[in-house]
Amino acid sequence: MKFTDAVVSLLAVAGTCRSAVIGQTSSPALKLSFNKWHGPTYEDSSLERRSLVARDNKNVNFEVENQQNFYSVDLQVGTPGQNITVLLDTGSSDLWVTANTNPYCESNAGKKDRKGADESEGGAVQSDISVLMGTGGGPTATSESARTGTYPSQSETGPGLAGSPPKATMDCSEYGTFDVQNSQSFRSNKTDFYISYGDGSFASGYWGTDRVNLGDLSLDGVSFAVANETNSSVGVFGIGLPENEATFTPDPSLQGFHPYQYRNFPQVLKSKGAINRAAYSLFLNSLNASSGDVLFGAVDRSKYTGDLYTLPLLNPEPEKYKNPMEFDITVQGVGFMNGSSKTTFTTTKIPALLDSGTSLVYLPQALAKGIAHKLGGSYHDDIGYYVIDCPPENDDSKLVFEFGGFSIKNSLSNYLLGSPDKVNDDQCVLGILPSNVQAILGDVFLADAYVVYDLENYEVSLAQASFDDSKEDIQVMSDSIPGAKKAPGYSKTWSAPASVKSGGNIFTSSTGKGKRDRVAATATSASGSARSTSGVPVSSQDVANGFSPSMLALLNAFILSFIL
Template sequence: MLPFLLAGSLLAGSVAASAADAVRAAGLHRSRSPPPKVRGEGFIRAPLSIVPPTAESFKRLMARQNEVEVKNIWSGTRYTVDVEIGTPPQTVTLILDTGSPDTWVNPTCETLLAGIQECRKQPFFNSTKSSSFNKTQRINYLQYGSGTAIVQWVFETLTIGSATIEEQIIGINSWSENIPNGILGLSPPVTGNNDYPYVLDTMVAQGLIKSRAFSLDLRGVDNPTGSIIFGGIDTGKFIGNLVKLPMLPASQTPLGAYRYYVTMTGIGVTFPDGQVVRSDEITVPVFLDSGGTFSQLPPEIVQALASVFTNAVLTRDGYWLVPCGVTEFPGSIDFYFAGKTIRVSFNDFILELDGICVLGVLSSEDEYVLGDTFLRAVYAVFDQDNQEIHLAQAANCGTNLVAIGSGPDAVPSSRGLCTALPMPTVSAGVKSLNLQPTKSVNVVDTPGPTGIVAGPGPGGPSRATTGLPELPTINWQIPKWDENESAVGRAAGVGMMMMIGAVVANMMWLC
């Protein structure tokens, strides 16, 4: 392979322009107009939108709109949805979380490490103004990866999109720590047993949808629109077929928790020059968590990915800093599953804030998570009833809503309407990679963004230190890169070191 330095000056502008033209021609250029709320026979769509990554939006926790939407707030890249609670309805903003099952409102803003004033400006639910409010005597302590909450359970009317759920059990927070919004929980119960009917359960029981299934289209960091569809899919939002993956039973997950776990079978990189490299076959249990900004993978995988980027440095807190010029190139981090490859562009996988660029994956020894840095590039269907997850490469070529039925094979086997981009021409074929890193790690005595970013939901089993699946020895031979720094690489490296301290407080994530 020819030496290739991932920095801003090495690809001609014509290459980037032609790539952009190809994206538009293939239907992958995503519309910036938020889709309307839609209610059909057996499905409910709640539009979601993403606040553009401007300096102002880094600090804002919400931007009011007239319709239900999810927002990618870069101050933590959380995806939030506006719902209505009570009678008459009061609008509140909740974090969309596939890593926990409970729904609650009214966070404690004073405990946040950043964004306290913005948190206080968001609307809070006032139970004294609702005629449908009915509290119980039950109080629970909920623990998350980077925060906690103490809630009292109540019965209340909840409206999501255009659908109203009567007497849904939700929590009213009395004290939370380091959580900037309430939460809309959409995961299965982590213990495998429902303590009460969750939102998906009640939607089915009240005939709003036919099965406990929903599809998620989060969209990339540069796109303000997306959607969650309860009880349905949109075939105009993905390429090819949805591959069906079984959810792993709790006994096969690292912490013995019942979550949206599937098996990842490989990892790789597609370089801007067209070369593709990937690992040998692996077996890594990963769970899909929209409540976690970063992904978390075994250390050997993370170091191998980071080693691809010239001038990557590791902070003492475990964050990999990379030159921001990388995001301008049409390369991708590639995730392999049985029968499907999901490619996440460098632009979506590398997080940027005030000139600091962080690789969107952290090392973990116990639990492996595919968070928002992965989910932005995938169209995902979560089917609790059949314990299956369906994945396809996300795109946007129109709208065609199809309801999810009930029983086995409830998720339609429809093919996506979008056309795939032509694959890079690789004269030497796919190269084998070695996940046993040999390159020394450059650790800098600089703190990274604070907080834990995976999203273990409340009520999970105790963490275990044994019984983790053993990873096989895998061939991941890192190619030799040009060690000369480019102007972009030097500037990015210096900027990272000078600015990281100033932005630490702005990079907090719910898990």
Template sequence: MIAHIAALGAALATNVACASLAERAEAAQFVRMDFDKKRGPSFNEAWSGKAGAPKLAKRHDWVDIEIDNQQVFYSVNLSIGTPPQEVRVLMDTGSSDLWVTGADVQCGPNNYPNKEQLNCFEHGAFDTSRSSTWNDNKTRFDIRYGDTTYASGTWGTDRLDLGQVNADGLTFAVAHASNSSVAVLGIGLPAIETTVSDFGYQYDNLPMVLKRNNVIKKTAYSMFINSLNADTGSVLFGAVDHSKYSGTLNTVPLVNANYRRRVNKPIELHVTLAGIGLDNGRSGEPVQTLLGSKVPALLDSGTTLTYFPSQLASRLARAAGAQWYSDEVGYIVSCDSRRLNNAYIYDFGGFQIRSPLSDYAMKTNVPGTCRFGIMPHGSDYAILGDVFLTRAYVVFDLEALEVSMAQAKYDGGSEQIEVIAGSVPRAVRAPGYNDPWKAYTQLSFQGDFGNLTSSGSGDSSSGSSVGGRSNSALALAPPLSAALFAAAIGASASIM
């Protein structure tokens, strides 16, 4: 099972306040979850507001870039049991199970060096002995994530409310052992529930229970991450908000990127990425093709950066003027680079999402030097994280195994919410709907990118300041030898 709780890049810690956690319109049948966004290298530091920018450290003729391998969080408060007990959990599209911290949890060590002392109880714990409605089904639960965090315990059922929304009858697990300071609410496809690999069966997870309880009409939700620097965002279960996007919602099918594991249908949120172009901002000039063949792309709100096969990542970074530094840091770029005024154009089969390069430039403690939000990885599919999703409005239809997307709009005014009862309202099938990605092949970097031309919205003749003063010595410095990559918080590297 793939779960992207540990992610590289700037962190977003989100909390849904009790009063505004869920707003339900009885007649309309939808659930809105509003969340606040905070930045920090860990959930606890972002939540407490203690996170700060790393300090510049000079030692003779070299400088440290202190890089925190940070995480992306969407946290919600849950009310569980009778009488209710409050716990906070992370909302994750990359997994599908809900588990909460038990009152008797054994809190074990994790692999995060140089961080605060782990406290598994800090964000609430569920005491099954205090709930008269808890039903333990005596089935063992065990989950392990890619960042080495784990939880184990037992499955059961109880009363569960999300604000004013009734999700009674939801199966969830109570962890008796864990090395995570916060639990997880997975809202992905049921095919990646841990019960599938452990016991060979699926159960109704939260989106499915909301439909089963007649809270929503279809197992679908839309996600609006909002701009990178915005304080708020939202998720709508069972509905779409037309004020949050511009243009037309285009629908594409999910693709089966796991067929080599003998899976016969999509189990994760992969779509066809048909190409990537570069808009240089000079009106009328053709968009430069950076990728001319199809690859599956995982839409993952639990990942901050974007990840591509190594050859493609290198091509995208070069187009932005970014230089490889080390396995630990990745690519760096001058924060004042004029190329950051340009934009990637992601094509999904006849419709495009524009993604400014300036979104990928992340401040370091070195003035004028930014980390670039693209990383290579050893897989042959792409992972489109928050630096991409911040520019997209995305509707996940878990029943139809489809995704609808449009360019996100940050100033759309009053809500225009419409319930999803069948097909996604106002969405049309993308031109390439019937010609999706089917199999892994060698990447191609040729093509005319659909004869698109530059929008002229960029300005390649003037600088774009993302992170302060330019430091040409650092920006042009040669990379050190690659260090072993480790998804560990608090890593640092040196520029000679």
């Protein structure tokens, strides 16, 4: 492949232009710029980060307009290329697109996709699949199926719609659908695909390979799924770890499944010589910016300040999986600062997922409550969020996440989903939710972080993001991540669940005179309270129930899943 210096705008899908830009240089690196959309759903989103609207101040009945962020990328799939919009996601690992026969699409009710079920020509299929398969027991070109079990007929039931046929209510033409019959290069590998999400959305279909074009870069033999039935109007461009592929982490209810891994998009880029290393850098840009970018195979030094520190990924289930499945890292403390005032909420080690497919931040219940209390807020059951007093416009308050020798500072403004300024401008909804399932650092955190995802070494590197629009300083990855060094607390990772305890001091350097204080607050009687060394009250019941079930929080986590 000949690399040029051209920057190529992808063709826009019919309707609103939700495009990406592909940049290629003479060095093996690929820059993909994406549009950032904000709104309750992708269909109702806009490039502008909108504020909340208060309908009734007395009842705190907010309409949360800016719940989610979406990062759209336009691909050309097949031969000739068909324009399709997908949503970029580091929290999943598969590329899937919507078939033109999806019965949830208007005018498609009753249609069936025949080509995926037909016998494919042997020689061409074997050539394409051999490029994509890993070394561990995946299906071959001659195997009839990767498994003997079958999925339930989605046209009869559909996940979450038991007993109901699909309702053709979506206009799928805006974001594009894939017609396998019109692609000369598509090959089905005759294995089933299925994925579901916490918000009730799902996609069901089959796997295959075809050509994928991004600007001037054309990749043959890319493995992806064709969803001939999905209640989501737009597909997903997952670029996570291979261990998190749908073929490797199947639905546990399926019978006879034989898990396997394949080369997903970052790995295909490396195998085709487009990049030297299966790794990429993510720069979401400020939350108010209309675009961000992902740089495959390189680091842009102009996009961050200070040092780039490396952390190992966690593997919470080593007895089941040899390697980490997701981008989970250890948070070693959380604090708050406003000018010279500094508060430490906790120094309890917390496993947290870095996920660009999640808009907000989810923290253990006791910690989320402690932060909201520090900000003078309280939880409102009727809307499922913490509500705080809005800070002044010139407020410089920051949430601080400590990772073992370095920290990422987040502007508090990132966490304000918006202010009901048309009716009542003294209250704001806080973008931190309690979760007893998993801590997640979503977009409101990632906006202030420059993150390098190393799929080969199972590591991530983080630095404070820079928004000064300085000239690009791109350094290509090879045997290592340019400019990165191990964090001082690299080996001090989370190892077992523990109740979140208040206290400690993340603002005192672990080297030099001040040794970090990790003494937890002592809880009083059940009716009393514990107070951290920083003066943040946390009830003893909150501390004891740091990971206790909270159905409302779990429901919120599901509703705010990235794909609708």
